[in-house]
Each structure stands twice: as structure tokens, then as C-alpha cells.
Amino acid sequence: xxxxxxxxxxxxxxxxxxxxxxxxxxxxxxxxxxxxxxxxxxxxxxxxxxxxxxxxxxxxxxxxxxxxxxxxxxxxxxxxxxxxxxxxxxxxxxxxxxxxxxxxxxxxxxxxxxxxxxxxxxxxxxxxxxxxxxxxxxxxxxxxxxxxxxxxxxxxxxxxxxxxxxxxxxxxxxxxxxxxxxxxxxxxx
Amino acid sequence: xxxxxxxxxxxxxxxxxxxxxxxxxxxxxxxxxxxxxxxxxxxxxxxxxxxxxxxxxxxxxxxxxxxxxxxxxxxxxxxxxxxxxxxxxxxxxxxxxxxxxxxxxxxxxxxxxxxxxxxxxxxxxxxxxxxxxxxxxxxxxxxxxxxxxxxxxxxxxxxxxxxxxxxxxxxxxxxxxxxxxxxxxxxxx
Numbered sequence: 416x417x418x419x420x421x422x423x424x425x426x427x428x429x430x431x432x433x434x435x436x437x438x439x440x441x442x443x444x445x446x447x448x449x450x451x452x453x454x455x456x457x458x459x460x461x462x463x464x465x466x467x468x469x470x471x472x473x474x475x476x477x478x479x480x481x482x483x484x485x486x487x488x489x490x491x492x493x494x495x496x497x498x499x500x501x502x503x504x505x506x507x508x509x510x511x512x513x514x515x516x517x518x519x520x521x522x523x524x525x526x527x528x529x530x531x532x533x534x535x536x537x538x539x540x541x542x543x544x545x546x547x548x549x550x551x552x553x554x555x556x557x558x559x560x561x562x563x564x565x566x567x568x569x570x571x572x573x574x575x576x577x578x579x580x581x582x583x584x585x586x587x588x589x590x591x592x593x594x595x596x597x598x599x600x601x602x603x604x
Numbered sequence: 605x606x607x608x609x610x611x612x613x614x615x616x617x618x619x620x621x622x623x624x625x626x627x628x629x630x631x632x633x634x635x636x637x638x639x640x641x642x643x644x645x646x647x648x649x650x651x652x653x654x655x656x657x658x659x660x661x662x663x664x665x666x667x668x669x670x671x672x673x674x675x676x677x678x679x680x681x682x683x684x685x686x687x688x689x690x691x692x693x694x695x696x697x698x699x700x701x702x703x704x705x706x707x708x709x710x711x712x713x714x715x716x717x718x719x720x721x722x723x724x725x726x727x728x729x730x731x732x733x734x735x736x737x738x739x740x741x742x743x744x745x746x747x748x749x750x751x752x753x754x755x756x757x758x759x760x761x762x763x764x765x766x767x768x769x770x771x772x773x774x775x776x777x778x779x780x781x782x783x784x785x786x787x788x789x790x791x792x793x
Binding site for chain 1: 728733756757765766767
């Protein structure tokens with residue numbers, strides 16, 4: 416099969432990418448139509464046409480990046496067949512990066528914004544539920560005896576660790592990786 | 605021994621209590637000197653005298669309540685001598701309350717405010733470190749084989765779960781309690 420080149424990003428994609436890049440740079444409230452238009456190289460009028468309001472654009476951009484952050488790293492890790500190895504790889508991908516990573520800043524900005532935006536809150540909650548379910552199904556298929564407690568504990572611990580690391584950038588992820596890997600290991604036949 | 609009545613709260617204590625009660629009611633930025641003075645029944649001039657600025661008062665009130673929330677519940681639980689029973693009791697105390705509990709709203713408001721307040725961030729991080737250390741020491745004394753991974757994992761998972769529950773009030777704590785209790789149980793001799 417020949418490699419097919421990706422199509423160029425659509426205007427809508429360019430607008431969403433520009434908004435997502437701006438959230439960690441200028442903060443949630445600083446993402447204005449004017450700034451997004453400048454960054455995306457489009458006329459600010461087309462933003463309204465493609466995504467509705469600037470509030471809606473911020474939500475679409477944030478939720479899309481948050482899903483990408485978690486699902487991308489988790490997807491790569493779950494290509495491993497051995498559950499403890501997969502959990503270790505997943506945690507290394509999620510918890511060992513630079514705490515000034517723009518994706519983590521975007522996550523924190525979004526959680527802050529969700530305190531005043533019920534729709535954003537519901538959309539982030541839905542992504543978390545999906546993530547938990549995906550991990551649960553994978554652990555079930557790979558022979559983990561109590562997949563629901565494992566999936567809920569891993570998901571909560573990763574979120575909590577990322578939050579704690581935003582407060583304290585020196586926090587060492589090694590003990591967390593050891594604790595969660597052991598949790599899965601003990602449940603294998 | 606006769607019961608000794610508690611001394612009446614000092615003016616400083618009344619001011620801090622009033623600010624702490626207002627944070628979940630009116631939001632971080634809504635806690636003004638005027639509102640605190642009204643609630644505490646003091647002249648707004650004395651706030652400056654007792655705690656410096658309103659920003660400093662918000663920080664003192666928030667950190668004191670956050671410490672009280674965690675340390676109180678954990679302290680009660682760690683009176684149990686059996687580690688799995690203590691961890692279960694601790695998690696029931698922390699994770700099964702109403703997600704509209706004013707103490708949880710205060711915690712979320714404080715995390716949001718910490719995104720723009722480095723001193724608040726450092727103070728919350730210091731409280732978390734102390735909590736982790738306390739749990740680590742207790743697990744060590746009670747024969748848990750790998751106390752550091754257990755303490756880090758439990759602390760992260762509780763924080764993450766509380767955060768996820770603010771986003772999704774229907775989240776069930778039972779699988780988390782099962783997962784973390786098992787983590788400790790497997791490490792006993």
C-alpha cells in the first residue's frame with residue numbers, strides 16, 4: 416500500500432489547534448477570537464461560523480487536547496500485553512514529563528475553568544468515564560482479577576498525582592509507579 | 605478530671621472562621637474585608653490588624669481548613685491498629701461525603717486560586733507533603749512492607765478521586781476503597 420499524504424488541516428482544525436495552543440500561553444480567559452484568528456491565520460469572522468462562540472471553541476479545544484493527552488499515552492502503553500509492564504509504561508508516559516508541559520498547563524486551566532462552566536465540567540467528566548471504562552475492559556481482557564477497583568484506583572491516582580505535581584514540581588513519580596504496578600501484579604493468576 | 609470549658613474564640617479565630625465559611629459560599633474572589641467583618645461581627649479595620657491583607661486572610665483560612673479536613677479524618681482513622689481497616693475508614697471519611705460539602709467546595713476553590721497564587725500553591729503543597737509523610741510513618745510502624753509507594757499512591761488517589769467527584773458527583777467510591785485496601789493488605793506479613 417502506498418503512503419497517502421495527510422490532507423492539509425481544515426480551517427476548523429486550524430482554529431481548534433490555535434485555541435488549544437493559546438490556553439496554556441495566555442490562560443483560559445485570554446483566549447479571544449482576535450488572538451485565535453491571528454494564530455490560525457484566518458479572519459476572526461470565520462471562528463463564529465465554524466465553532467459558534469469563543470466559549471464553545473475553548474471547550475472543544477480543551478476537551479480534544481485532554482482526550483488526546485490521556486488516550487494517546489494510554490493507547491501506546493496498552494499495546495504491551497503484560498499488565499504490569501503496560502501500567503508502568505502508561506504511568507511513565509503520563510506522570511514523568513516536565514510539570515511545565517503545555518498539555519499539563521492546559522489540563523489545569525481547564526479544571527479551573529470547569530469550576531465556573533457546567534458544560535465543560537460534564538464533558539471532562541464524560542472523558543474520564545470513558546478512560547476508566549477503556550482501562551477496565553483492557554484489564555479484564557488481560558486477566559486482572561478485580562479490574563474495576565484497579566481501573567478506578569489507577570485513574571484517580573494519575574489525576575491526583577498530576578494535580579499534586581502542578582503544586583509541587585519536584586514530586587517523584589517512582590513510588591506511584593511502584594504502588595500501582597504492584598496493585599495490578601498481585602491480581603494476576 | 606473536671607471538664608474545662610474551651611476559651612471563647614479570639615477575634616483572630618473568628619475572622620479566620622468567617623473567611624473559611626465564606627469561601628465556598630461566595631467564591632475565592634468574593635471574600636472581601638467587608639463581608640468577613642459582617643460575618644465575624646467585627647469592625648473591618650481589625651482584619652488588617654490581625655491578619656494583614658485580605659489575600660493573606662484567604663490563604664490562612666483555606667490552608668487551615670484543608671489541613672483540618674484531611675488531618676482530622678485521617679487522624680480518626682489511624683486510631684485503628686489494623687492497616688486495611690484504618691485505610692478503609694480513612695477513605696470512607698474522605699471520599700463518601702456529599703460532593704456539595706462546603707469543605708470540598710473550599711478545597712476546589714483553593715486549587716483554582718492556587719493557579720494564580722504561588723504562595724498558596726506552596727502552602728498547599730507543604731500540607732500535602734506533611735500528610736504523605738504522616739501516612740508513610742504510620743504504615744511503616746504498622747508493618748506495611750513498602751510504605752512509601754503505599755503512602756504516595758493513597759494520597760494521590762484520594763486527591764484525584766475528590767477532584768473527579770467534583771466533576772461527577774455520582775462517582776462511586778466503593779471500587780477505590782477496595783483497590784487501596786487491597787494494596788495495603790497484600791503488603792502485610
